[in-house]
Amino acid sequence: MYKSPLGDLRKSVDEIASYQDQALAKMTKLIAQNHPHYKAKYSQLGLDIASITTLAKLESIPVTEKMEFVNSPENFRMQSAIDAPDEYVIWDIVYTAGTSSSPTPIYQTSYDFRGILLAQVRMAEIRGMSNKSRIMNLYPITAHPHGAWLRANNAAAALGCAITAGMSGRDFGSFELTRKTAEIVELTLQSNPTALWGVPSYIREVLSQILAKGGKLPALDMIAVSGEPCTQAMRASLTELAESVSDVPVVVSDSLGASELQCGLVECTLGAGFHNPAPELFLLEALDENGKRVSEGEIGSLAITHLDRRGTVLLRYLLGDKVQITYENCDNCGRGGGRIVAHKGREGRFTKIRGNMVNLDELLKILADDKAIVEYQIEIHKQSKTDPLSLDELTVRVVPGAGCDTAAIGKRVAAAIRITPVVQEVTRDQIWGNNTSLKATRIIDSRDYN
Numbered sequence: 001m002y003k004s005p006l007g008d009l010r011k012s013v014d015e016i017a018s019y020q021d022q023a024l025a026k027m028t029k030l031i032a033q034n035h036p037h038y039k040a041k042y043s044q045l046g047l048d049i050a051s052i053t054t055l056a057k058l059e060s061i062p063v064t065e066k067m068e069f070v071n072s073p074e075n076f077r078m079q080s081a082i083d084a085p086d087e088y089v090i091w092d093i094v095y096t097a098g099t100s101s102s103p104t105p106i107y108q109t110s111y112d113f114r115g116i117l118l119a120q121v122r123m124a125e126i127r128g129m130s131n132k133s134r135i136m137n138l139y140p141i142t143a144h145p146h147g148a149w150l151r152a153n154n155a156a157a158a159l160g161c162a163i164t165a166g167m168s169g170r171d172f173g174s175f176e177l178t179r180k181t182a183e184i185v186e187l188t189l190q191s192n193p194t195a196l197w198g199v200p201s202y203i204r205e206v207l208s209q210i211l212a213k214g215g216k217l218p219a220l221d222m223i224a225v226s227g228e229p230c231t232q233a234m235r236a237s238l239t240e241l242a243e244s245v246s247d248v249p250v251v252v253s254d255s256l257g258a259s260e261l262q263c264g265l266v267e268c269t270l271g272a273g274f275h276n277p278a279p280e281l282f283l284l285e286a287l288d289e290n291g292k293r294v295s296e297g298e299i300g301s302l303a304i305t306h307l308d309r310r311g312t313v314l315l316r317y318l319l320g321d322k323v324q325i326t327y328e329n330c331d332n333c334g335r336g337g338g339r340i341v342a343h344k345g346r347e348g349r350f351t352k353i354r355g356n357m358v359n360l361d362e363l364l365k366i367l368a369d370d371k372a373i374v375e376y377q378i379e380i381h382k383q384s385k386t387d388p389l390s391l392d393e394l395t396v397r398v399v400p401g402a403g404c405d406t407a408a409i410g411k412r413v414a415a416a417i418r419i420t421p422v423v424q425e426v427t428r429d430q431i432w433g434n435n436t437s438l439k440a441t442r443i444i445d446s447r448d449y450n
């Protein structure tokens with residue numbers, strides 16, 4: 001089906017590391033010639049990047065912080081090489097779905113696109129999909145192109161299987177092409193998928209509506225999610241809903257995706273860890289605060305290094321996740337290449353509310369873990385819209401499910417962060433609209449900072 005020097009990744013740790021050494025040596029040579037940002041950075045540091053020819057030597061170069069990339073994304077794009085111009089033709093651009101006002105572009109060239117197809121086929125293979133799968137793509141069409149919707153379609157092409165796209169999202173001007181959720185529900189029923197791909201909360205919405213109208217998806221055996229954390233409560237809810245409409249057992253297959261990779265790390269079976277589907281293309285490292293690799297099994301900051309790319313290229317780039325990595329072959333499937341055996345969350349996002357430092361991730365986790373909450377959003381604002389000097393207020397908006405108790409939610413939040421919130425019940429549309437963005441807006445800070 002496809003060919004790679006690393007085959008199906010059932011190779012020894014040494015074989016894979018030695019392949020990655022060679023790939024890195026080629027990559028750093030190209031970077032020394034063609035990468036505006038790293039050429040300038042390393043010459044300032046007196047570092048010869050082309051001399052970094054092994055994974056061991058890579059440890060001696062500094063990490064790349066997120067802000068470094070976000071502040072000058074164009075400088076991370078390789079300049080075309082005269083000897084192989086075709087490899088540098090821009091194929092597509094995606095944007096990170098961050099919260100900043102100007103999303104960061106990530107360039108894929110013709111060469112990179114082939115790599116992405118390989119990674120997508122591997123992901124499918126690791127998850128247990130095949131060319132007999134029928135995918136329903138429930139990712140939205142976003143204002144800025146995003147990898148989720150695009151790569152689902154590309155994955156089906158590379159795998160040789162069928163796909164139907166839901167096409168939720170926001171229309172522009174007179175181009176009315178998106179579908180409402182009710183139409184997407186009909187389309188999903190009609191396409192009789194084996195796999196639903198999307199953001200967990202939107203898949204849950206579609207499944208709930210199918211169940212409510214007595215519809216069946218008899219062949220559904222996989223729910224492939226990414227885009228937002230799939231908590232245990234969410235996994236349980238998705239499994240229960242899916243198994244109510246399917247005639248066969250359903251697996252919820254989570255993925256740790258990153259726009260900088262244009263693929264996701266996936267599990268071969270629940271609990272086996274998130275496998276790097278393409279160690280030919282990128283290296284995973286878990287680092288301490290000095291940029292040194294932590295010992296295997298210890299928690300470190302996840303960094304990615306592109307090993308074979310021509311568009312946007314990043315070295316030791318910190319994604320902001322805390323992880324444990326192993327490079328040993330998987331006990332379950334035998335694949336190597338590195339996998340994340342534990343994800344310990346994002347590096348915390350903090351803000352001050354009424355003078356108290358609050359860990360917003362901890363607050364969101366309380367809401368995400370509550371089975372009685374379907375959707376949630378927090379807003380930090382001033383008590384009075386007209387008085388900028390009034391006190392900060394925290395409002396928690398929830399779409400209630402069965403047994404939802406807003407008073408209890410308020411108490412739980414107050415106990416955790418020492419601030420009593422206002423808890424409001426809202427509808428799903430108030431948070432999501434027509435599934436217009438990939439991620440729901442979970443945090444709104446509308447305090448006036450001027």
Ligand SMILES: [Zn+2]
Pocket residue numbers: 267268269272275330331332333334335
């Ligand atoms: Zn495995």
